[in-house]
Amino acid sequence: MRRSVFIAGLATLTLGTLGFGTGQKSYVASAQEKMSTMEVKIDNFSFGPATLTVPVGATVTWTNRDDIPHTVVSTDDSKTFKSKVLDTDEKFSFTFSKVGTYPYFCSIHPKMTGKVIVQ
Amino acid sequence: MHPFDIKTVVLAKHAQHVVLIHFPIALFIIGVLFDFLAQWKKQRLLAAAAYYNLLVAAIATIPVVVTGILAWQWELEGQKLKGILLMHLVMGCLSSVLICVVWLIHMRTRSKQAEFLPGYRLPIEAVAVVIVALTGHLGGFLSGVNGPG
Known part of the structure; x- marks a missing residue:
């Protein structure tokens, strides 16, 4: 049970980080686009x-x-x-x-x- | 920029061309008009008026061509022209040559003390008026006469 909770937490954290990263990437891209x-x-x-x-x-x-x-x-x-x-x-x-x-x-x-x- | 400021008048690089161009255009068109009237009415006085208008028009083309070429060299640094600018340059040179040719025809007839001017001058004058008008139209278009302000 503990193990599955740990894996679920880790997966959420990873996805969240990836999501944040993607969002940040798109923010940077739009800023660059705006600049150009x-x-x-x-x-x-x-x-x-x-x-x-x-x-x-x-x-x-x-x-x-x-x-x-x-x-x-x-x-x-x-x-x-x-x-x-x-x-x-x-x-x-x-x-x-x-x-x-x-x-x-x-x-x-x-x-x-x-x-x-x-x- | 004040319109009566001497510095503006003398140093505004291509402004002189825009100002001076009106003299040969007006003198030439009026000269041709007098010549056609002289031909129609058979009046020497009208022919003389035509001659002097054409003479001053021919002289006035010199500063116009010079200032036009200087504007190209100064403002555009002599870069290769295309489109309307190239058309204006070519037609401007052609107009100047035609104005001088028309005056030369009149001048030669006077120097020979011939009684009649050659009839072939009339179609040349008519063509020259059309080309001068087209060149002026292009110049007006380029200078933004119809633009805002």
């Missing part, structure tokens, strides 16, 4: 969202959903990131490895501006 799907849409001559806050190491992808070509160019003098001309549905990605604020604009339409805040 940081996206800025370019549409109707604007960046959306105009301001994006991301953690360090996140990759931001800009997708041109407009009928017009656009670019994504950081405003700082060293041009931290600079895309080629993006036609409709073309993408540009950049990984932010340092904390800071990164303002950017479209060099074809300088009125189009956006900002990525890396925390």
Whole structure:
């Protein structure tokens, strides 16, 4: 009797641990997924969202959903990131490895501006 | 950015192209209109007005082409163009050549002191107006004239 209770307890503990582990794995996976799907849409001559806050190491992808070509160019003098001309549905990605604020604009339409805040 | 700030006017890399382009377009279209009217009404005064409009239009294409190419080199770092941008570049160059060709036809007739301009210029002028209009339409589309703000 004692032995069967012990085995049942051990089995519960093992399953529980496995279950917790699986849950933790799925949590980590969803967090990574969330991190990798940081996206800025370019549409109707604007960046959306105009301001994006991301953690360090996140990759931001800009997708041109407009009928017009656009670019994504950081405003700082060293041009931290600079895309080629993006036609409709073309993408540009950049990984932010340092904390800071990164303002950017479209060099074809300088009125189009956006900002990525890396925390 | 203030519209009357001299720094903005002089240094805003490709803004000059967007501003200057309106001069040859307007002068050329009006020049062609005067030429068609001169042909129809048989008036020398209208022909002279056409000539001077076409002359200034041809001169105005020079800074427009230069600023357009500089915008490509500065803002886009001379990268390989495709799509609407490439079409705009090719049609822009073609428009400039046609404007200069039309002016040359008028200039040669004047320098020879011939009484009549050659009739073949009229279809060339009509085609040139269509190409200039299409190039301008593409330019307007690219610059977002119809966009928000």
